[in-house]
Amino acid sequence: MSGGKLRVEGLVKRYGERLVLDGIDLAVDEHQVVCLIGPSGSGKSTLLRCVDLLEPIDGGRILLDGDDIAAPGANANAVRRRVGIVFQSFNLFPHMSILDNVTLGPRKVLKLDKADAEARAMELLDRLAVAEHAGKYPEQLSGGQQQRVALARSLVADPEILLLDEVTSALDPELVGEVLSAIRDLATDGMTIVMATHEMGFAREVADRIDFLHEGKVLESGPPSQVLKEPVEERTRQFLKRVIEAGRL
Amino acid sequence: MTGPDPVLPPAELGRGPGFFRVRSGRGAREEGARAALIATISTLVFVLVAGLVIVNSPNWPKVRQQFFDPTAFREAWPDVLHGFWTDIKMFVIAMIAIPIIALVLAVARSFRGPAFFPLKALAIGFIDVMRGIPMILLILLLGFGVPALDISGVPSGAMFWGVTALTLSYAAYTAEIIRSGIDAVPESQRSSARAIGLTQGQALRYAILPQAVRNVIPALMNTVVSLQKDVALVSVLGVREAVREAQIYTANTFNYTSYLAATALFLAVSIPLVRVVDHLTKRDRARRMQVAV
Numbered sequence: 301m302s303g304g305k306l307r308v309e310g311l312v313k314r315y316g317e318r319l320v321l322d323g324i325d326l327a328v329d330e331h332q333v334v335c336l337i338g339p340s341g342s343g344k345s346t347l348l349r350c351v352d353l354l355e356p357i358d359g360g361r362i363l364l365d366g367d368d369i370a371a372p373g374a375n376a377n378a379v380r381r382r383v384g385i386v387f388q389s390f391n392l393f394p395h396m397s398i399l400d401n402v403t404l405g406p407r408k409v410l411k412l413d414k415a416d417a418e419a420r421a422m423e424l425l426d427r428l429a430v431a432e433h434a435g436k437y438p439e440q441l442s443g444g445q446q447q448r449v450a451l452a453r454s455l456v457a458d459p460e461i462l463l464l465d466e467v468t469s470a471l472d473p474e475l476v477g478e479v480l481s482a483i484r485d486l487a488t489d490g491m492t493i494v495m496a497t498h499e500m501g502f503a504r505e506v507a508d509r510i511d512f513l514h515e516g517k518v519l520e521s522g523p524p525s526q527v528l529k530e531p532v533e534e535r536t537r538q539f540l541k542r543v544i545e546a547g548r549l
Numbered sequence: 550m551t552g553p554d555p556v557l558p559p560a561e562l563g564r565g566p567g568f569f570r571v572r573s574g575r576g577a578r579e580e581g582a583r584a585a586l587i588a589t590i591s592t593l594v595f596v597l598v599a600g601l602v603i604v605n606s607p608n609w610p611k612v613r614q615q616f617f618d619p620t621a622f623r624e625a626w627p628d629v630l631h632g633f634w635t636d637i638k639m640f641v642i643a644m645i646a647i648p649i650i651a652l653v654l655a656v657a658r659s660f661r662g663p664a665f666f667p668l669k670a671l672a673i674g675f676i677d678v679m680r681g682i683p684m685i686l687l688i689l690l691l692g693f694g695v696p697a698l699d700i701s702g703v704p705s706g707a708m709f710w711g712v713t714a715l716t717l718s719y720a721a722y723t724a725e726i727i728r729s730g731i732d733a734v735p736e737s738q739r740s741s742a743r744a745i746g747l748t749q750g751q752a753l754r755y756a757i758l759p760q761a762v763r764n765v766i767p768a769l770m771n772t773v774v775s776l777q778k779d780v781a782l783v784s785v786l787g788v789r790e791a792v793r794e795a796q797i798y799t800a801n802t803f804n805y806t807s808y809l810a811a812t813a814l815f816l817a818v819s820i821p822l823v824r825v826v827d828h829l830t831k832r833d834r835a836r837r838m839q840v841a842v
Contacts, residue, residue, distance in 0.1 A: 349740075352744055354740050354744060377746055377747075377748055380743060380745070380746045381746040384744075385744045387740070387741060389737055391735075391737045391738060391740065391741035392741075393741075393742075393755075393756050393760075394760065395759045395763065404747075404755055404756075405745035405746055405747070408747060408751050408755065409745065409746035409747060409751075410746075453741075453745060454744070457745065
């Protein structure tokens, strides 16, 4: 099993009585793009939140470059600096301008001075084609623009790995493309990405590997051509059939 | 009011509490003028009837002498006004201290994780006790109790302890208001603040609190209005503020007009304050509705 960058072993997560992650294994190499697919409630989001230490875990290990980041005593704040995450609902800070949203992390966490932080932020905003909105507030932007700002905010600290949690699910259909193309560019530039998504077409095109999650387990894993075209598992086939019926593949 | 408030979205028009709110559109001006006329007439009739009922009550001549005596008003006024300055001073001091203590309490209460438990328990205990004691009792307890201990270095002034009691009690209430504002900020905001590497404290300071306070500005402003009046409670300690001065005058002359003088002074400050609060609340609501659209 590979997993030079990120390696999740037997991860268990419960919410009360409910077992959400039932011993998940995940391996991601540097520059690899891994897509997590599966029905709602299969544990995709929880897995990503656990990897960014936003949720305490109930068992297993999470290794980032070989460091056990979820071990008791590990510095969670330091880990979050190395991992970027973008959420379904953008979650920009509504009381701050776009530029302040992006510079907050660098200034407070990396202790950059204002000019350095802003230069870095503007470079990213420019790359994601939202530089012209730097002075605006989140509510003045479209969903697609907000999500690209959220991408910039998570990239500004130069993370080693980027976690994307259904980042296009809350968008109007005509705005999905601009966000996906931004992600495609990141992947092309060699970013290591783990992405929970319902965009099967995009997964097929960009992913190096697709993991199908079902009831808190990785049920099937392989290159897109295999998982999407010739799934071995009955559950995967059922899931893909529904996705095709919904016109998403 | 001569026209609709431009910041209000259309749905708000005509629903406002004002009698004189004018609808836009053709004929609105005449309609508004008619409404104003009706409102004026009905108000005059009401005042007239109420006035007649009071003036014709059997004890009116006596009451007029004891409560509405112009000479007594003039006599009492300088002392009451002087006392009212003390009220204003106490109000200002409490207004500075309350937000600081309230913020500390609210933040202590909303910290998460077992390491912060003692801090959190302390804050909860303090807030519960302060909210559980009637304000006047707290003023009496601190105002008479602490100076009686005669601890060296601890101030013994009645005003000091009166203001302290007010401050602690109000800080507990204000802390709860701020906490409700913190709770109203979506959990996802905290997640994304932590996700960019902010510590729990930084997340509160930069991401959560600014939103939380904005959520509760109207409630906080109401607290200000209420505090402005409650400073009068410190009179029970003998602090010579407006109500106390009025009491002293009454005790010497058996005339209650001095209380009216104090009332007039409090109203002179509280009514403009209430108007400002109303305005801010309305503006805040309009802003929220615009965002929702």
